[in-house]
Amino acid sequence: MLIGLIRHGLTDWNAVGRIQGQSDIPLNDEGRRQAEVLGDRLLQEPYQWDYCITSSLSRAAETGEIIAGKLNIPLLEPDQRIRERAYGQVEGLTALERETKWGKDWNLLELGQESDEQLQLRGLAFLEDLTVRYPDKNVLVVSHGGFLAQLYTALYKDKYTERIGNLSLTILEKKELDWNPLLYNCTRHLLQNQR
Template sequence: MRTRIGLIRHGSTLWNKEGRVQGHTDNPLDEEGLRQAAVLAERLSKETWDYIYSSDMLRARQTAEVIAARLGLTLAGLIPGIREMNGGLIEGTTEDERIARFGSGWKTMDMQLESRELAQERGVKAIEELAGRHPGSNVLVVSHGAILRSTLMGLIPALDVSIMLKNTSVTCILKEHGGWTCELYNAAEHLQE
């Protein structure tokens, strides 16, 4: 049985444009983010999707609600396990602000960031639980860039996730025969149309 999970990064926010670390700060989409969600929803309407879930953070939920409305789906649930990684002491800051506050060596200091290992563990657990809940289905999950890349590294260790996920990009993974493969990574052609 084949289960397909479409992983979506939320639409853009003001903090994305300003280069601020968002982490657990509950920012809304900006106007462009709402437009991106609508364009993505149109693209997804040409495919078959059975369920849509979202991180419990506002920017992801707003993106999911736009998509759900276009697809005629009800938001199936909010999943704290796929919320963005905690930004610790750098949350809300730009690179210039981090350098001003902590010095140019800030990346070598303990900024109380959530570890990639912990994020990966909770992300993998959340996606595995969803796949178990909806075997053989096509499930959309709206989440965040860093947690999605960490989760993908846990599910498909050989996958190259070095390219940052674009806002409203789609990454499709398939679970078959107990293992995961990636069918599509960081697809955002809809934004050019």
């Protein structure tokens, strides 16, 4: 079994550095173009994908619709477990606004945000469920940067710590009990198709 983990395309809030969390911010035109480019890349690669599943937030859902349409594969029902971290009072704020309001260590304060542990638990539960439901299938999963970073931490501890890019692709292969990374946080399709 292969899982292709994708971060959704660019939004206006991404572009200005606002934390989106579970606020339902749509893709912008650049985000839609990015999804088209990744769909084109996936058509050229040797992996065959059977399904696509997304978070229920529109930026991930639209990214998945574009990619699934390009690949002509079914789009499964969205899954709440792969939504972005809930950021509470911090959602909608830029780094400067967060630091002005709460200081540089704002992330250590209790501001209604979901903990790393909560995010990791729902990520691992989602992976386990996917393995049970589609053991012989290859599934594309369109989710969010904060969620994916915590899922990788849960799977690999501190081996992977770089920021997860918009429309990045990570491919994991299930081997017995382990998820082996075949590709990590790759955005070469965006670099090759810049306008």
